[in-house]
Amino acid sequence: MPLDLVDLVPAPVSVEHGEGAFVLREATALAAGPGTEGVAHWLRSALGAALARPLPPGQPGAPDTVTLRLDAALAPEAYRLTVGTAAVELVGGGPAGVFWGAQTFRQLLGPDAYRRACADPGAERAVARQVVEDAPRFAWRGLMLDVSRHFMPKDGVLRYLDLLAAHKLNVFHFHLTDDQGWRVEIKRFPRLTEVGAWRSRTKYGHRASPLWTEEPHGGFYTQDDIREIVAYAAERHISVVPEIDIPGHSQAAIAAYPELGNTDVIDTTRLSVWDTWGVNPNVLAPTDNTLRFYEGVLEEILRLFPAATSPFVHIGGDECPKDQWKASATARARIEELGLAGEDELQSWFIRHFDRWLTERGRRLIGWDEILEGGLAPGAAVSSWRGYAGGIEAARAGHDVVMCPEQQVYLDHRQADGPDEPMPIGYVRTLEDVYRFEPVPSELTEAEARHVLGTQANVWTEVMRDQGRVDYQVFPRLAAFAEVAWSALPAPAARDFAGFERRMRAHYARLDALGVGYRPPGGPLPWQKRPAPEKMEGGLGRPIDGSPPNV
Numbered sequence: 001m002p003l004d005l006v007d008l009v010p011a012p013v014s015v016e017h018g019e020g021a022f023v024l025r026e027a028t029a030l031a032a033g034p035g036t037e038g039v040a041h042w043l044r045s046a047l048g049a050a051l052a053r054p055l056p057p058g059q060p061g062a063p064d065t066v067t068l069r070l071d072a073a074l075a076p077e078a079y080r081l082t083v084g085t086a087a088v089e090l091v092g093g094g095p096a097g098v099f100w101g102a103q104t105f106r107q108l109l110g111p112d113a114y115r116r117a118c119a120d121p122g123a124e125r126a127v128a129r130q131v132v133e134d135a136p137r138f139a140w141r142g143l144m145l146d147v148s149r150h151f152m153p154k155d156g157v158l159r160y161l162d163l164l165a166a167h168k169l170n171v172f173h174f175h176l177t178d179d180q181g182w183r184v185e186i187k188r189f190p191r192l193t194e195v196g197a198w199r200s201r202t203k204y205g206h207r208a209s210p211l212w213t214e215e216p217h218g219g220f221y222t223q224d225d226i227r228e229i230v231a232y233a234a235e236r237h238i239s240v241v242p243e244i245d246i247p248g249h250s251q252a253a254i255a256a257y258p259e260l261g262n263t264d265v266i267d268t269t270r271l272s273v274w275d276t277w278g279v280n281p282n283v284l285a286p287t288d289n290t291l292r293f294y295e296g297v298l299e300e301i302l303r304l305f306p307a308a309t310s311p312f313v314h315i316g317g318d319e320c321p322k323d324q325w326k327a328s329a330t331a332r333a334r335i336e337e338l339g340l341a342g343e344d345e346l347q348s349w350f351i352r353h354f355d356r357w358l359t360e361r362g363r364r365l366i367g368w369d370e371i372l373e374g375g376l377a378p379g380a381a382v383s384s385w386r387g388y389a390g391g392i393e394a395a396r397a398g399h400d401v402v403m404c405p406e407q408q409v410y411l412d413h414r415q416a417d418g419p420d421e422p423m424p425i426g427y428v429r430t431l432e433d434v435y436r437f438e439p440v441p442s443e444l445t446e447a448e449a450r451h452v453l454g455t456q457a458n459v460w461t462e463v464m465r466d467q468g469r470v471d472y473q474v475f476p477r478l479a480a481f482a483e484v485a486w487s488a489l490p491a492p493a494a495r496d497f498a499g500f501e502r503r504m505r506a507h508y509a510r511l512d513a514l515g516v517g518y519r520p521p522g523g524p525l526p527w528q529k530r531p532a533p534e535k536m537e538g539g540l541g542r543p544i545d546g547s548p549p550n551v
């Protein structure tokens, strides 16, 4: 059957349909082979609640049984789902493959399979006879969520992990610190959250707009919250990449511990957590004290995010203005002492220090593409956000790359033109634009392209103060992004967007069952619209011509 007649999102590698159907009954059993017990536990809790099918333990291959097993002949994330008329077999190369296959099985059971309790216990749950063979295109299929600009309470983060899993995305990049808020408890530096997690006011949108207002804002995750989030992600085969931003985007940390800032340039005791948006001049001082402080932070981060599920630690490294270092006698002395050419090299001195530090502890550093300026250890990886150029340079230099160009996959950018879009930011990136995003630039040779680990969509939350606004920006575009990251799509111009939109009809029903506040194809619903009709003068963010942020 051609793919456009199958309503799976993201599209699988192949589907063969047969006659008849498998009916999931109340007595249908679940047999978990060695290594698949975790997926069986997840399936029982997800489908048991949604469909009133408790899936009691059964014998592998028996009639009226769903059998899970591993087959080392498949790649770890690959799976084969065989739906017969009498039984179902789900085989994965590893537990992750079985889990992604379980997500496919859930899609085939219809939108009710996404509910948290059973709406209709008597409903027949039939799945057409078929064989689905599938494997992801990329190993890194991510979403970055900025919880600094607006805090997302823990329940919202857990919900987003479920949404990632439902789309076969496997990396959650957790942007935990920035100028506007420090969101992770660090036991040895309690002021990071006592002071750094709170700001006295916050802005929504452009100064000239009637939506501009002021309100206190804050919140943070305790270490127990973080452990819960990491464990929840691990059950869903999602790796968490914590981001602790250095040496820029650090005003919240400096507000908490003024000695981290350039105290010979400004009175850092007067700084508070930043209450507006943009690139901030208050960066970390290049001192030994700063290095020891962040080593202390990262020691706790490494304990909270174990190596098995967090091999990468993101250290930010983006948008670090050098003005304070230029004016600082301390920074100049450091430049001289280290024999550096100037302030730009101070930034790479920071990065190289933590690159070594993380490598010695068995982790890999990843940072925004500015970290390329100054040279990196071979194991370090790069998030290419300023277009493709940084990613191309990194791959050519032998570094692994995650492609997340702002122009393509920053989901804070608006989805359509027009006066109804809530709080426009940046430029228009439609569902179709995201669907036609290609993570591997044609400039790379085959060998260089192997350094593209994959891709991620990024969500900066300056104008998203609650879950509804995040949902609106993220969906439905994350479904298109998931297909780019998972499915072996043809070149952008040859992609069947009309077919994707047809499959999305079934997918919107799943998102409805999940309660996702997506942007409907016809435009925002009344409560999703921008409340005031005034022109927003471009909103926040960088317009595509590269002019400065309009904040």
Ligand code: ACM
Pocket (backbone or CB within 6 Å): 318, 319, 368, 385
């Ligand atoms: C970024 O958008 N500054 C990584």
